[in-house]
Amino acid sequence: MEFTSTMTEMTAEERKIIKHLDKCDFTEIHRYFVDKTAARKALSREEKQKLKEEAEKLQQEFGYCTLDGHREKIGNFKTEPPGLFRGRGDHPKMGMLKRRILPEDVTINCSRDSKIPKPPAGHQWKEVRSDNTVTWLASWTENIQNSIKYVMLNPSSKLKGEKDWQKYEVARRLKGVVDEIRSQYRADWKSREMKKRQCAVALYFIDKLALRAGNEKEEGETADTVGCCSLRVEHIQLYPEADGCQHVVELDFLGKDSIRYYNRVPVEKPVYKNLQLFMENKSRGDDLFDRLTTTSLNKHLQDLMDGLTAKVFRTYNASVTLQEQLRALTRAEDSVAAKILSYNRANRAVAILCNHQRATPKTFEKSMQNLQLKIEAKKKQVAEAKAELKQARAGHKCRGDDRSRSFLEKRERLLEKLEEQLMRLSTQATDKEESKQVALGTSKLNYLDPRISVAWCKRFGVPVERIYNKTQRERFAWALDMAGEDFEF
Numbered sequence: 234m235e236f237t238s239t240m241t242e243m244t245a246e247e248r249k250i251i252k253h254l255d256k257c258d259f260t261e262i263h264r265y266f267v268d269k270t271a272a273r274k275a276l277s278r279e280e281k282q283k284l285k286e287e288a289e290k291l292q293q294e295f296g297y298c299t300l301d302g303h304r305e306k307i308g309n310f311k312t313e314p315p316g317l318f319r320g321r322g323d324h325p326k327m328g329m330l331k332r333r334i335l336p337e338d339v340t341i342n343c344s345r346d347s348k349i350p351k352p353p354a355g356h357q358w359k360e361v362r363s364d365n366t367v368t369w370l371a372s373w374t375e376n377i378q379n380s381i382k383y384v385m386l387n388p389s390s391k392l393k394g395e396k397d398w399q400k401y402e403v404a405r406r407l408k409g410v411v412d413e414i415r416s417q418y419r420a421d422w423k424s425r426e427m428k429k430r431q432c433a434v435a436l437y438f439i440d441k442l443a444l445r446a447g448n449e450k451e452e453g454e455t456a457d458t459v460g461c462c463s464l465r466v467e468h469i470q471l472y473p474e475a476d477g478c479q480h481v482v483e484l485d486f487l488g489k490d491s492i493r494y495y496n497r498v499p500v501e502k503p504v505y506k507n508l509q510l511f512m513e514n515k516s517r518g519d520d521l522f523d524r525l526t527t528t529s530l531n532k533h534l535q536d537l538m539d540g541l542t543a544k545v546f547r548t549y550n551a552s553v554t555l556q557e558q559l560r561a562l563t564r565a566e567d568s569v570a571a572k573i574l575s576y577n578r579a580n581r582a583v584a585i586l587c588n589h590q591r592a593t594p595k596t597f598e599k600s601m602q603n604l605q606l607k608i609e610a611k612k613k614q615v616a617e618a619k620a621e622l623k624q625a626r627a628g629h630k631c632r633g634d635d636r637s638r639s640f641l642e643k644r645e646r647l648l649e650k651l652e653e654q655l656m657r658l659s660t661q662a663t664d665k666e667e668s669k670q671v672a673l674g675t676s677k678l679n680y681l682d683p684r685i686s687v688a689w690c691k692r693f694g695v696p697v698e699r700i701y702n703k704t705q706r707e708r709f710a711w712a713l714d715m716a717g718e719d720f721e722f
Contacts (some may be wrong), residue, residue, distance in 0.1 A: 234461040236388055236536060237329075238328075238329040238330040238532070239254065240331070242330065243570055244552065244565035251306075251601075255365070264556065272394045272678070273442075277482065288607045290386070290582055291581060293632060294305070295310045296310050297542055298348070298370060298386075298389070300381055300386070300391075300392065303391065303641060305386055305387070305391065305392070306386070306387035306389060306390060307384060307385075307386060307387060307391045308385045308386060308388065309385070310384055312334040312339075312382075313331065313334070313375070313382075315330070315331055315333040315377075316330075316331050317329070317330065317410075318330070318331050318377045321490035321492075324491060326377055326699075329377050329445055330378065331375065331377060331544045332376050333371050334375075334587050335356065336352040336356035336357060336358055336359075337356060337357065337358075338359055338373040338374065339358055339371055339372070340358065340359050340360040340361075340369070340371065340372050340373065341357055341358050341360070341362070341371050342362055342367065342369060342370055342371065342372070343361070343370065344363055344413055344505070345363045349361055357564060366387060368386060369384060369385055370383075370384045370611070371381040371383070371384040371388070372384070377629065388517055388704075388707075388708040389707035389708045389710065393594045393708070394708070394709075394710065396713045396714075397683075397708075397709070398711055399713070400477075400548065400565070401548065401552070401682040401683075401684070402700065403540045403541075403545055403548075404545050404548040404549040404552060404682070404722075405513070405549075405682075405722060406538065406540070407433070407538060407541065407545055407546070407549045408549065408553075408722070410487060410537070411440075412547070413439065414436075414440075414537050414538070417433075417434075417537070418433040418436045418437055418440075419433070419434075419503075421433035422434065422443075422503040422504065422507055423503065427524050428524040428525065428529075430507055431507075431509075431511060431522045431523075431524050431525045432522075432525055432529070432530060433507075433509065434504055434507050434522075435461050435462060435512070435525055436521055436530075436533075437500075437501075439461055439543045439546050439547075440459050440501075440546055440550070440582075440587075441589050442496065443458040443542075443547045443550050443551070443586050443588075444460060444461040444494075444544060444645060445461065445488065445489060445544070445547070446459055446460050446461055446462055446530055446531065446543035446544075446545075447459055447460020447463040447464075447527055447540070449463045452514055453506070456652030457484075458487045458488060458489060458490075458491055458603050459486050459487065459488070459531035460488065460489075460527070460542070460543075461522075461528075461530075462525050462526060462527045462530055463520070464484075464486065464513045464520070464521040464522065465486075465514065465517065465518055465519060465520055465521060465586060466512050466517050466519050466520075466521055468483055468484060468485060468486040468517070468520060468521070469482060469483065469508065469510060469521060469638075470482070470483040470485075471483075471486075471505065471509060471512070474660060475497065476497065478500065480499055480500055480501070480504070480505035481497060481498065481499050481500075482497070482498055482499075482500050482504075482505065482508065483495075483497045484494070484496045484497075484498075487646070488588060488654060493590075494588050496652055503534040505556045508521075511523075524540075530543070531543070533546060533714065547587060547679050547680055548682075550586065550649045550677075551583045551586065551676055551680035551681055552680070552681055552682045552685060552722045553687075553722060554579075554582055554583050554586055555574045555582075555583050555681050555685055556685050556721070556722050558575065558578070558583075559575070559579045559685070559689050560580055562575040562578055563575045563576075563693055568653065568656065568657075569694070569695055569696075569699065570630050570656060570657040570660045570695055571660060572695050573664075573695065573699055574660045574663060574664050576583050576686070576689070576700060577613075577664050577667075577668065577673065578667070580676065580677055581667060581668060581671050581673060581679070583676045583680065583681060584672060584673050584675070584676045585671065587669065587675070587676050587680060589660070589672040589673075589675045589676055590670060590671065590672060592670070593669045594669070597665075597669055600665070601662070601666070604658065604661065604662050604665065605662065607658055608655065608658045608662060611651065611655045611658055612652055612655060614651050614654055615651045615652055618644070618647050618648040618651050619648060620642050621646060621647075622641075622644040625640055625641040625644040626641060627636070628640070628641075629641045643699070667691065677705075678705065678708075682712075682722050683701070683712035683713075683715035683716075684712045684715060684722070685716075685720070685722050686700050686701070686712075687712050687713055687716040687720070688716045688718050688719065688720035691716070691717065691718035692719075697713065
């Protein structure tokens with residue numbers, strides 16, 4: 234908990250007494266929430282059903298809107314309750330108090346002829362407007378970072394589906410001009426204009442390493458996170474030779490959400506030479522690309538292709554990587570479990586490219602132990618089934634009648650079923666271990682054209698339910714309808 238923001242909630246008397254939060258005893262508050270959690274777990278089935286019905290009633294009342302004559306589901310219709318700000322990674326504002334959002338903070342956006350939602354008694358909305366150029370339905374400004382929060386449509390809505398489709402179509406258009414763009418930035422490595430050189434090297438990083446461009450922000454307002462354009466000299470090390478490769482660049486910085494980006498990668502010689510030039514006569518805190526801004530880079534990208542941004546490069550490279558990895562890893566003769574392992578490995582390659590990391594889940598060790606116990610028990614069952622099959626074969630050899638043949642066939646089917654279950658468990662354990670520090674969901678939902686996955690499922694006989702859950706299938710309904718097994722990104 235952060236002390237300064239807490240002081241605003243204290244009375245004058247409390248401020249005189251409380252000088253350090255670490256001397257305060259929060260045991261009673263902690264006990265209250267522990268008891269509340271325990272009480273919720275102890276509810277009877279009937280009580281839980283009643284709560285579920287109340288939540289559904291709220292969903293029906295506030296969770297839908299009418300858009301262009303169609304009833305559409307709303308994504309998040311509840312504001313966050315007051316509490317402590319966590320932020321992502323090592324955020325400098327972690328622990329500050331998030332204040333309660335009141336109706337007076339909220340702007341409602343709906344059509345002029347619609348029924349405007351009523352604010353709670355004794356309150357009024359900050360503003361009611363009718364703006365059909367935006368997709369949000371309500372907005373407010375939160376007090377920690379002064380960023381605007383929105384109530385938006387559910388990802389499964391028609392409007393969101395169209396935006397998703399357009400996003401991937403822009404990335405597919407890049408495929409047609411990417412070779413020309415790469416030739417251009419390679420030529421610009423030798424430009425007499427320093428700004429062009431810096432732009433060309435930055436574009437190389439964005440293309441090859443899937444770096445984000447980096448947003449310009451007020452100093453000290455947020456965590457010291459950087460992107461490609463805002464890299465400083467301290468974030469980069471050059472090695473003439475390392476790990477058996479020449480012209481090696483080591484990048485080490487905090488990226489989006491304060492996630493550390495660390496990569497040691499060989500680069501082309503002109504890139505290496507240019508980086509040496511960019512670092513000359515600079516101190517550690519100086520900008521590496523001092524002639525470049527995110528705005529000027531984005532303008533350059535727009536000139537190269539209509540709609541092109543650094544994110545389009547990430548989407549393009551992520552989708553191409555998935556398609557290539559699936560082609561390399563999938564074997565038609567493999568079981569469904571093995572094919573899903575191949576899919577997750579392909580997805581993992583994309584997540585690593587995009588630096589989608591996560592901390593190892595707290596429950597990882599326990600769940601792995603439980604999985605290993607299941608594997609050991611299944612191995613024991615397989616061993617017993619093999620022994621029984623051996624006896625059944627011997628019995629059928631002696632008697633040779635229909636009854637012994639039927640028994641033998643049953644033993645063979647049982648062994649086959651148990652071996653398949655063992656393989657599935659072993660594959661699950663491998664997948665779990667390999668994915669413990671990689672977040673697969675971000676790339677799957679935001680950077681990978683779902684048509685690649687749908688086409689792969691259709692081509693190799695993998696149920697799409699094994700790749701996308703119900704909510705994700707609703708979101709990507711357009712891809713399920715559109716993609717045949719021969720779809721190519």
